[in-house]
Amino acid sequence: VRRRDPEELFAAARDGDRVAMARLVSLVEEGGEPARAVGRLTFPCTGSAYTVGITGAPGAGKSTITDRVIAEIRAGDEEVGVLAVDPSSPFSGGAFLGDRVRMQDHALDPGVFIRSMASRGHLGGLSLATPEAIRVLDACGCPWVLVETVGVGQVEFEIVERADTTVVVLTPGSGDSVQASKAGLLEVADLFVINKADRPGAHELERDLNLMLDMSADRDGHAGWRPPILRTVASTGEGIGELWKAVCEHRRALDASGQLEARRSRRLADELREIVVRRLEHRAFSVCAGDRYDALLRAIRHREIDPWEAADRLVDATTARS
């Protein structure tokens, strides 16, 4: 019972208690006042972790790549936190099969923390809960945080944009290059990985990607970095060393150009704006109820007042309230 107190959990997590760390992520997922408390505690201690986003279509091999990358990081004797984000799933808390499989590899390694994320009750959903969860891992001392997301929807896109280095995983013969282009992944990718590169079509995919990169000449905030295209066969580990080297090289390039700080600042600004929008939306829904609202609706129905005028009055009431 006492363990639910965020302050105590945070102290324990910083001492290496992985169960406490998992609890903190749960609090963040659940949202509300406990999530706020966790944010207040962790935020001042953040800014050291480097975040790598790994995304791609289902079946592209993201989990296997993530696993191999974990091993690569551990070979360098550094600790790593992993968040597996699945916006389409209502479940969370390490209940995924994928987690359990992976836990077999890393369960005994105290230098690895793996956690699945789902939205639950968090105001703003995963796109706002994920940066907070990353900050928990950051504040608890993980120097590397891997964020694995499924798919190419809007939410995943927003999550991917929150990483320092974004790795987009594609597979040959899947039409992935067109998908990636449509989903705007071309703009956010810092690195492309052609996984299952031993299959037919790897060469064509690489050619397509190069063509698309040639065409999208000016990519904002990339400081002249052209995403390298790497080939891996994650199931055998082939190419993972090169992938990790490329991530570290991208990190150095961002650092040297000052883009890392600029990106992080922009991300915080985006996050702030999103929180503000969500708060006001929330307020809008709470004000669209009650006697005042009902009276205005009646007036609209009787054509005594138009909806825009009614909205003005409601918004004024909202703002007067706080």
Next chain:
Amino acid sequence: VRRRDPEELFAAARDGDRVAMARLVSLVEEGGEPARAVGRLTFPCTGSAYTVGITGAPGAGKSTITDRVIAEIRAGDEEVGVLAVDPSSPFSGGAFLGDRVRMQDHALDPGVFIRSMASRGHLGGLSLATPEAIRVLDACGCPWVLVETVGVGQVEFEIVERADTTVVVLTPGSGDSVQASKAGLLEVADLFVINKADRPGAHELERDLNLMLDMSADRDGHAGWRPPILRTVASTGEGIGELWKAVCEHRRALDASGQLEARRSRRLADELREIVVRRLEHRAFSVCAGDRYDALLRAIRHREIDPWEAADRLVDATTARS
């Protein structure tokens, strides 16, 4: 120059001036204070028009069906206004090829008003501009307003939901039934039209639709109305008479059950809520700028304050402002 004054335009439009009516719709599209002025003028005079939404995938034959329905309405000597809404197009103002083709049929008929709609600068886009444009036609005395929308995206969906009777146009052999089900059109459809019914697959499509309707037993706000499935060949006019009879029958059923009033009230409530949300969002974006915002961002970057705390302060500032 004098013609730009909304009051004068409205007076002229009510006297049958179609150019003035088109100008009023343009003002609504453009948003801002002129749009508000039009809304204030027209809103008290609305509530008489009956709105029919016609939607379906590109190429389903919506325009041809709309044309034929116009002829049907005109055969009964009633006037009709038509809004062709294309959220994907940045153009508007009757510049579409489709309009010009249609105008050949109806250009000399003063009982028909046809206008394309695009979003332009309207706060809230087409989903908020469309009901306002419908009200312009309503207030100018059109007893029937047809709203034709392309596609099955979110915006089109919101527009379709604003009609009194919603007609969903499908074609055989196109996989349309699955699409319709996925897009939630099954829930909003009051009538299904299988157009190009002389093509193979019409029978299968009808069977699929019936099956889906059987499965989605409880459809809110439909008062026991099961959408009839009609067959048309719009190019020859086959089945259009029956389609129009079915629309009129649906209207009678809605009237008799009290559902028409209930639907319209719910729509006004939805519209009001949406305007409130957009207004607050707009306010959020305006407050996420300026010295106060910059100072808070700096404080976040220096880890002196977390984004949620900063959002609270910004929201408080927003609300204090008005």
